[in-house]
Amino acid sequence: xxxxxxxxxxxxxxxxxxxxxxDDELSLSELGFSQGVGEFTQHKYFKxxxxxxxxxxxxxxxxxxxxxxxxxxxxxxxxxxxxxxxRRLNQEQPxxxxxxxxxxxxxxxxxxxxxxxxxxxxxxxxxxxxFELVPLQAQMSQLFSHVNLCKTGDASRQVTxxxxxxxKTIIMMTLTSNQLTPAERSSLELR
Amino acid sequence: xxxxxxxPRAKALVWLAQFxxxxxxxxxxxxxxxxTLNSDLSAIFQTNQHGELATLKQxxxxxxxxxxxxxxxxxxxxxxxxxxxxxxxxxSQLPGIVNVTHIYDKMPSAAKIAKQNLxxxxxxxxxxFKKLLEAGDGQAIYNHQFSMLNQLANPYVGLTLExxxxxxxxxxxxxxxxxxxxxxxxxxxxxARDNGMTYVLVLFETQASxxxxxxxxxxxxxxxxxxxxxxxxxxxxxAIFYASEASKTGQFEMTLFSTLSMAFMLVLVxxxxxxxxxxxxTIWVIAVSGLYGYCALSLCFDEVSVVALIFAxxxxxxxxxxxxxxxxxxxxxxxxxxSPLANIERSLTLSYFTTAAGYVxxxxxxxxxxxxxxxxxxxxxxxxxxxxxxxxxxxAFKRGQSPVAIPAYIARINQFHQRLNxxxxxxxxxxxxxxxxxxxxxxxxxxxxxVRSFYSVSATITDNEARVKSILSQRTEMQYILVEGDxxxxxxxxxxxxxxxxxxxxxxxxxxxxxxxxxWLPSITSQRNNLxxxxxxxxxxxxxxxxxxxxxxxxxxxxxxxxxxxxxxxxNLGAIFKxxxxxxxxxxxxxxxxxxxxxxAKISQQFSGLEHIHWVDKAGEISSQVGQxxxxxxxxxxxxxxxxxxxxxxxxxxxxxxxxIASPAVALIIALGLSMMFQGNLSIFNLIAGVxxxxxxxxxxxxxxxxxxxxxxxxTTLMSALSSIAVFAILMLSSMPAIxxxxxxxxxxxxxxxxxxPQVTKIPHRNKHEx
Numbered sequence: 032x033x034x035x036x037x038x039x040x041x042x043x044x045x046x047x048x049x050x051x052x053x054d055d056e057l058s059l060s061e062l063g064f065s066q067g068v069g070e071f072t073q074h075k076y077f078k079x080x081x082x083x084x085x086x087x088x089x090x091x092x093x094x095x096x097x098x099x100x101x102x103x104x105x106x107x108x109x110x111x112x113x114x115x116x117x118r119r120l121n122q123e124q125p126x127x128x129x130x131x132x133x134x135x136x137x138x139x140x141x142x143x144x145x146x147x148x149x150x151x152x153x154x155x156x157x158x159x160x161x162f163e164l165v166p167l168q169a170q171m172s173q174l175f176s177h178v179n180l181c182k183t184g185d186a187s188r189q190v191t192x193x194x195x196x197x198x199k200t201i202i203m204m205t206l207t208s209n210q211l212t213p214a215e216r217s218s219l220e221l222r
Numbered sequence: 223x224x225x226x227x228x229x230p231r232a233k234a235l236v237w238l239a240q241f242x243x244x245x246x247x248x249x250x251x252x253x254x255x256x257x258t259l260n261s262d263l264s265a266i267f268q269t270n271q272h273g274e275l276a277t278l279k280q281x282x283x284x285x286x287x288x289x290x291x292x293x294x295x296x297x298x299x300x301x302x303x304x305x306x307x308x309x310x311x312x313x314s315q316l317p318g319i320v321n322v323t324h325i326y327d328k329m330p331s332a333a334k335i336a337k338q339n340l341x342x343x344x345x346x347x348x349x350x351f352k353k354l355l356e357a358g359d360g361q362a363i364y365n366h367q368f369s370m371l372n373q374l375a376n377p378y379v380g381l382t383l384e385x386x387x388x389x390x391x392x393x394x395x396x397x398x399x400x401x402x403x404x405x406x407x408x409x410x411x412x413x414a415r416d417n418g419m420t421y422v423l424v425l426f427e428t429q430a431s432x433x434x435x436x437x438x439x440x441x442x443x444x445x446x447x448x449x450x451x452x453x454x455x456x457x458x459x460x461a462i463f464y465a466s467e468a469s470k471t472g473q474f475e476m477t478l479f480s481t482l483s484m485a486f487m488l489v490l491v492x493x494x495x496x497x498x499x500x501x502x503x504t505i506w507v508i509a510v511s512g513l514y515g516y517c518a519l520s521l522c523f524d525e526v527s528v529v530a531l532i533f534a535x536x537x538x539x540x541x542x543x544x545x546x547x548x549x550x551x552x553x554x555x556x557x558x559x560x561s562p563l564a565n566i567e568r569s570l571t572l573s574y575f576t577t578a579a580g581y582v583x584x585x586x587x588x589x590x591x592x593x594x595x596x597x598x599x600x601x602x603x604x605x606x607x608x609x610x611x612x613x614x615x616x617x618a619f620k621r622g623q624s625p626v627a628i629p630a631y632i633a634r635i636n637q638f639h640q641r642l643n644x645x646x647x648x649x650x651x652x653x654x655x656x657x658x659x660x661x662x663x664x665x666x667x668x669x670x671x672x673v674r675s676f677y678s679v680s681a682t683i684t685d686n687e688a689r690v691k692s693i694l695s696q697r698t699e700m701q702y703i704l705v706e707g708d709x710x711x712x713x714x715x716x717x718x719x720x721x722x723x724x725x726x727x728x729x730x731x732x733x734x735x736x737x738x739x740x741x742w743l744p745s746i747t748s749q750r751n752n753l754x755x756x757x758x759x760x761x762x763x764x765x766x767x768x769x770x771x772x773x774x775x776x777x778x779x780x781x782x783x784x785x786x787x788x789x790x791x792x793x794n795l796g797a798i799f800k801x802x803x804x805x806x807x808x809x810x811x812x813x814x815x816x817x818x819x820x821x822x823a824k825i826s827q828q829f830s831g832l833e834h835i836h837w838v839d840k841a842g843e844i845s846s847q848v849g850q851x852x853x854x855x856x857x858x859x860x861x862x863x864x865x866x867x868x869x870x871x872x873x874x875x876x877x878x879x880x881x882x883i884a885s886p887a888v889a890l891i892i893a894l895g896l897s898m899m900f901q902g903n904l905s906i907f908n909l910i911a912g913v914x915x916x917x918x919x920x921x922x923x924x925x926x927x928x929x930x931x932x933x934x935x936x937x938t939t940l941m942s943a944l945s946s947i948a949v950f951a952i953l954m955l956s957s958m959p960a961i962x963x964x965x966x967x968x969x970x971x972x973x974x975x976x977x978x979x980p981q982v983t984k985i986p987h988r989n990k991h992e993x
Contacts, residue, residue: 073372075371077380077383077384077772079383079384080772080773084371084372084771086368086372099374101372104368105364105365105368105369105372107365107368107369107372109373109374113415114415116375118369118373120366120369129396130375130398130406131398131404131405131406131695134406135375139374139375143374168408168409169410170407170408170409173331173332173377174375174377175375192374192375194380195333195377195380196380196381198380200374
């Protein structure tokens with residue numbers, strides 16, 4: 032009888048866990064967007080620095096491609112493509128390859144666009160509007176120990192990236208439009 | 223008692239004795255050191271090189287030959303991992319395969335790499351960071367530093383920033399150290415993506431670098447079988463796949479060509495001699511010649527190229543000639559029973575020596591392939607010559623037949639040939655044509671010494687290689703630079719000179735990429751310079767902006783340990799580059815690998831003739847040796863013709879000797895001219911074919927000069943020509959461009975020389991009665 036109870040309990044726990052994951056995905060899906068333009072402000076906290084390093088700029092998203100353009104204090108562009116990450120410090124110059132491979136850029140793109148896949152993360156809910164994501168891949172956990180993803184408004188969110196050295200990056204993102212102009216679309220091309 | 227007076231029985235006994243010795247040697251070879259077939263295409267033009275450097279180069283090349291690449295593709299990474307695990311497990315169970323690598327769980331973590339390198343911070347600078355400091359533009363330096371700080375996913379910034387606020391170490395470690403820019407490390411696998419498919423890399427090594435036929439075929443068949451079993455897209459490349467195909471093609475062509483040659487030969491014998499004994503005798507001569515050739519090859523080589531054996535099929539046609547000479551004499555002439563071949567023995571001997579002399583030229587070639595072909599043919603022909611001159615007289619003595627009439631068709635061909643010979647004028651008609659062709663040949667000068675064009679591989683193999691390169695974004699070239707030095711630091715300093723030159727070549731678009739140890743491990747001198755550069759940048763205020771953001775930068779100017787090869791190769795990063803560092807005796811060597819060569823001539827010119835820096839281009843070196851040998855061969859052909867002219871002049875008089883030499887010479891020129899027309903250029907194989915045309919042509923000339931335009935000579939030269947034409951025409955079917963070229967030229971040459979050879983009969987022979 033005790034065994035039967037234990038089995039029943041385990042089954043119920045399993046069902047609850049599955050339901051929880053499905054709920055998370057549903058809620059998370061509200062945070063996701065597949066296309067749009069917006070602005071961001073980034074605060075980077077290093078544990079040995081008293082003040083954060085602040086930067087701001089704009090982003091453009093179309094599917095898996097994401098352009099992350101820092102305008103202040105220093106111009107730079109990071110382009111996340113399906114299979115690589117590129118960078119340039121000057122718009123006159125061509126992009127240079129930063130990282131080859133799809134895993135980092137896909138996960139980074141997922142974090143920034145909110146298109147989270149449950150298979151890549153352990154997802155827990157901190158508050159009604161916040162999720163804590165812990166990467167499942169060992170290689171990814173070298174980059175982020177965990178990520179907090181919070182909805183801060185209809186078109187805004189806060190992404191907090193924690194690295195294994197306890198440094199953190201807080202990014203405030205605001206989606207200004209979910210339509211792309213031809214110029215914005217062409218900015219996602221590798222030129 | 224002279225050899226000419228030996229009785230047939232004595233000759234037969236001598237033949238039996240020497241044959242027994244050969245059979246005994248063959249048995250010993252079979253048991254002690256059986257000859258293995260090598261199907262490695264890269265070994266076709268292997269040259270015998272000696273010396274420390276040559277050994278080292280071979281060692282580097284062998285490593286490349288041993289490593290094989292397989293990419294297992296599936297729509298998703300998870301599926302690709304499952305499929306690649308299965309393939310790797312099956313591969314590791316195959317005999318002859320070692321070191322199957324597909325899991326990279328020992329790849330160092332970013333934290334470990336940073337920890338190993340941090341003690342050397344400020345000593346190590348990436349090229350781009352160094353250039354920024356050298357340019358002295360504070361804003362550009364700050365932009366670079368800030369963009370690194372601002373990156374969302376760079377583990378090295380967080381790991382090194384506290385100790386190195388210049389961000390030089392973070393920048394230094396952020397570069398990719400993977401062997402191919404198309405690869406990324408995911409789920410402990412090296413992964414590449416292409417056209418919506420995810421590929422996992424599986425590497426394996428073959429035990430032996432010289433792959434024998436059975437090994438390579440069995441391995442590749444198994445891999446093909448594994449490929450067919452699953453639904454994965456398996457793409458592969460490596461020497462073993464080339465070797466397997468070469469051995470398959472080689473074995474197929476050897477079987478097909480030898481069967482066709484033998485069948486044609488037998489039909490020819492039956493049609494001309496109409497006697498089973500003649501057929502059996504010819505088969506015996508061919509078999510004995512093959513045996514002698516094989517025996518000589520086994521004695522002198524441990525491995526023989528499968529391509530050499532395809533060439534060696536020509537022995538069937540040439541050795542059968544000796545049988546034809548003997549059979550024609552015995553069958554159609556009334557002969558002395560005690561010395562039935564007395565009439566042709568001298569001609570046969572002269573014929574053997576002229577043909578063998580032709581092949582001896584190939585023994586002088588610096589390539590194993592030509593040596594193997596030459597040795598097989600010389601020994602094989604010796605077997606045929608001895609069998610005909612020593613055994614045929616005894617067979618004739620035993621049978622004691624009366625002569626039979628020459629077949630009517632031979633008489634008709636002889637009549638036609640005689641009429642043609644009368645109408646043709648060597649001096650007025652043929653020589654002017656040959657002269658024009660020769661001038662055309664010299665003027666065009668279209669020669670092809672590129673060793674890569676001498677053999678071809680199937681589209682499957684080349685497509686697979688192209689796909690692997692495309693999926694891995696790999697453009698690594700066969701050429702590399704070898705830097706030598708008496709100390710490790712000397713090698714690193716010299717390698718830095720090389721990389722400076724390579725950077726210039728990159729700027730000029732002659733080269734896309736290179737991989738050198740000093741990109742990660744600078745010499746101590748460079749490490750000191752790096753620290754000096756950083757110090758200068760700091761004192762010049764170039765770090766003011768980043769210091770305002772991160773706080774003061776403290777450079778460690780105290781005496782400290784520098785990063786040395788001994789230390790670095792024991793770190794995780796150094797281990798990746800260990801194959802590019804060699805220590806032999808007291809010397810140190812480093813290998814600089816190149817990728818995406820756009821201007822080979824420019825790079826080769828830049829690095830040729832430098833002291834302690836060696837430009838290694840195996841294909842280029844062989845091509846250059848082929849070119850040198852081709853030039854030497856021209857002179858050898860001219861010298862051989864001059865020697866033959868001198869011998870013939872002494873025996874037949876100057877005028878007849880000139881005619882006797884002119885026929886094969888003209889045939890050679892016309893054959894080369896037509897080959898050039900068909901191929902668009904000439905290669906070493908056309909010239910080697912020229913040696914054979916000369917040798918066969920001189921044979922015909924000798925027989926016509928000695929015996930006149932007799933029907934028995936016509937039947938012999940006709941059969942000899944037909945057998946040669948058939949064998950060489952069959953070689954034209956080969957898939958190997960080298961063999962095809964050879965077959966084409968000999969085919970044309972033999973046709974022409976057969977028509978022209980009787981021209982000597984127009985000149986009175988001053989010693990004819992003596993002979």
